[in-house]
Amino acid sequence: xxxxxxxxVAHPExxxxxxxxxxxxxxxxxRLDGWHDATVRVLHPFTWDAKFRGFRIDELAVTPARPxxxxxxxxxxxxxxxxxLDESRGTRTPFDFPEGERHDGxxxxxxxxxxxxxERYHDAAGxxxxxxxxxxxRAVALATALDRSDVVLLDLLADxxxxxxxxxxxxxxxxxxxxxxADALPGLLVRHGLGDHEAAExxxxxxxxxxxxxxxxxxxxxxxxxxxxxxxxxxxQRVTAFFDVAADxxxxxxxVDKGWEDHVGDWNAQxxxxxxxxxxxxxxxxxxxxxxxxxxxxNAAPDSAVATAHPDWLATWNxxxxxxxxRNHSLCLGHEPARDHVLACLDRxxxxxxxxxxxxxETISRCDAAHxxxxxxxxxxxxxxxxxxxxxxxxxxxxxxxxxxxxxxxxPLDLQMIAHHDTTIGDDWCRSEENRLAALGLGVYLPSxxxxxxxxxxxxxxxxxxxxxxxxGGPWIxxxxxxxxxxxxxDDMRRAIAIYRTWRTAARDARAVPPAxxxxxxxxxxxxxxxTGVALTPRADxxxxxxxxxxxxxxxxxxxxxxxxxxxxxxxxxAWLVRDEWSGAERPATRAELEQGIxxxxxxxxxxxxxxxxx
Numbered sequence: 268x269x270x271x272x273x274x275x276v277a278h279p280e281x282x283x284x285x286x287x288x289x290x291x292x293x294x295x296x297x298r299l300d301g302w303h304d305a306t307v308r309v310l311h312p313f314t315w316d317a318k319f320r321g322f323r324i325d326e327l328a329v330t331p332a333r334p335x336x337x338x339x340x341x342x343x344x345x346x347x348x349x350x351x352l353d354e355s356r357g358t359r360t361p362f363d364f365p366e367g368e369r370h371d372g373x374x375x376x377x378x379x380x381x382x383x384x385x386e387r388y389h390d391a392a393g394x395x396x397x398x399x400x401x402x403x404x405r406a407v408a409l410a411t412a413l414d415r416s417d418v419v420l421l422d423l424l425a426d427x428x429x430x431x432x433x434x435x436x437x438x439x440x441x442x443x444x445x446x447x448x449a450d451a452l453p454g455l456l457v458r459h460g461l462g463d464h465e466a467a468e469x470x471x472x473x474x475x476x477x478x479x480x481x482x483x484x485x486x487x488x489x490x491x492x493x494x495x496x497x498x499x500x501x502x503x504q505r506v507t508a509f510f511d512v513a514a515d516x517x518x519x520x521x522x523v524d525k526g527w528e529d530h531v532g533d534w535n536a537q538x539x540x541x542x543x544x545x546x547x548x549x550x551x552x553x554x555x556x557x558x559x560x561x562x563x564x565x566n567a568a569p570d571s572a573v574a575t576a577h578p579d580w581l582a583t584w585n586x587x588x589x590x591x592x593x594r595n596h597s598l599c600l601g602h603e604p605a606r607d608h609v610l611a612c613l614d615r616x617x618x619x620x621x622x623x624x625x626x627x628x629e630t631i632s633r634c635d636a637a638h639x640x641x642x643x644x645x646x647x648x649x650x651x652x653x654x655x656x657x658x659x660x661x662x663x664x665x666x667x668x669x670x671x672x673x674x675x676x677x678x679p680l681d682l683q684m685i686a687h688h689d690t691t692i693g694d695d696w697c698r699s700e701e702n703r704l705a706a707l708g709l710g711v712y713l714p715s716x717x718x719x720x721x722x723x724x725x726x727x728x729x730x731x732x733x734x735x736x737x738x739x740g741g742p743w744i745x746x747x748x749x750x751x752x753x754x755x756x757x758d759d760m761r762r763a764i765a766i767y768r769t770w771r772t773a774a775r776d777a778r779a780v781p782p783a784x785x786x787x788x789x790x791x792x793x794x795x796x797x798x799t800g801v802a803l804t805p806r807a808d809x810x811x812x813x814x815x816x817x818x819x820x821x822x823x824x825x826x827x828x829x830x831x832x833x834x835x836x837x838x839x840x841x842a843w844l845v846r847d848e849w850s851g852a853e854r855p856a857t858r859a860e861l862e863q864g865i866x867x868x869x870x871x872x873x874x875x876x877x878x879x880x881x882x
């Protein structure tokens with residue numbers, strides 16, 4: 268196992284699954300004797316069930332009186348809400364999906380509320396860190412990661428003698444007729460030793476990076492333009508006009524979002540597109556760009572050919588078909604005919620010259636259909652295996668294809684999701700500040716090149732203030748009304764794109780981090796006195812970029828940026844250059860001046876982009 272991690276999988280006995288006493292299946296357990304005063308850091312992924320929270324990291328105490336359970340998987344907020352409600356009421360409630368006209372399936376939560384810090388169950392990415400003190404008074408740390416995308420419960424249980432970590436599969440989704448082999452169960456990857464949260468986060472970064480496909484590391488993260496700025500209101504004429512402006516801006520990949528397809532589930536282009544998908548690809552390729560297409564690969568519209576011809580392929584849960592995003596049904600990818608249909612459709616798209624595939628909506632279904640090829644008591648696990656079979660086969664047959672995880676905001680997040688994707692969306696709002704926070708939350712663990720940033724039009728913001736967070740990090744995806752942008756807006760975009768291209772990198776040790784700021788009311792996440800920012804970790808020679816947005820509250824405030832000066836090749840450098848990346852103006856600075864901090868221009872609400880490098 269790489270980077271000092273070991274995989275722990277138990278050989279559980281099948282628990283009692285009677286209606287009166289349903290049982291969870293414990294699949295891994297680790298005992299850490301003498302550990303006390305433990306805290307756990309939890310990364311909450313984006314989800315529309317908790318849309319104002321985003322990629323937030325919480326640090327939670329773990330005590331004998333307050334156990335913690337992290338819930339990962341595709342529907343983690345909804346599942347955690349049920350479990351918290353059950354704990355408060357002493358009940359055992361099945362997981363379910365919403366019904367009624369007010370739901371379109373993007374919101375999954377049917378009971379309860381998004382987890383709060385005082386509660387036991389928290390939705391989480393498939394990894395975490397624990398910091399504690401051992402029996403000898405030393406600081407110790409633990410990093411854990413999960414290697415499957417089923418709903419998994421990671422328990423942290425403290426007592427007077429130590430800490431127990433265990434993995435459970437909940438009875439609501441895992442009641443198999445017979446237990447699978449241990450290597451087919453979700454495993455717990457662990458590493459522990461002397462250190463703190465920051466040390467354990469470093470262990471996780473090495474593990475997560477090692478799981479990533481190598482093909483996206485060969486090129487810097489691309490500049491992309493996507494048609495979602497128009498929503499589904501697209502047609503061949505609008506798409507062609509969009510491609511023309513994108514090509515003029517130097518966009519490298521253009522993606523056609525939802526609305527190009529005749530029916531979700533069938534994946535044919537609407538009749539107006541001459542030549543179908545191959546014709547759309549030619550429009551992009553003739554302009555020097557690659558083509559990406561949006562697909563809801565695990566979904567089918569009720570009136571689609573696949574749903575009407577094969578209603579038996581649809582996932583059922585608690586006796587009815589799921590109704591999920593945009594009022595589509597789910598195809599059960601644990602059912603082999605449905606899985607093979609999805610694979611054949613995606614393969615056809617790639618053979619029609621699609622270069623970039625972004626999948627969205629729900630691709631791992633919960634299904635208890637007795638007539639499917641999977642065990643009805645383990646339908647979600649079969650759906651996980653089916654989806655990864657589809658992705659692995661595509662990747663094997665089409666080595667050039669890049670695959671983006673756009674699943675309603677990039678969930679779930681675990682080692683398998685990372686291993687099968689070349690990038691993941693950072694935030695589904697397509698807004699500047701939300702993407703900045705997502706980049707910083709994910710940047711604790713993931714390379715900057717692996718986190719896509721979606722940028723929609725926000726005319727209420729100064730343009731450079733909106734653009735600032737997008738200059739740092741991974742695939743930048745323009746999602747506005749490109750043909751409707753003014754000449755001044757296009758000029759600023761061209762300058763921003765040039766900055767992005769200068770600083771983007773495929774290096775797996777480059778991350779988005781909060782810049783160190785000083786000033787009145789200095790706070791977390793690189794904010795001080797109405798100024799927010801995001802920076803790229805320094806290159807080996809000490810060069811680094813930081814971008815800032817000055818809000819109206821920051822106008823006139825004294826705020827300084829303190830670059831990181833510890834890079835190995837720049838340890839003794841005294842002569843530096845400070846560059847305004849927007850204007851290109853440079854000035855010399857000494858190491859002492861950088862240590863004192865670079866004053867930011869807060870004369871007006873605007874976006875700033877500054878870099879430093881050895882002279």
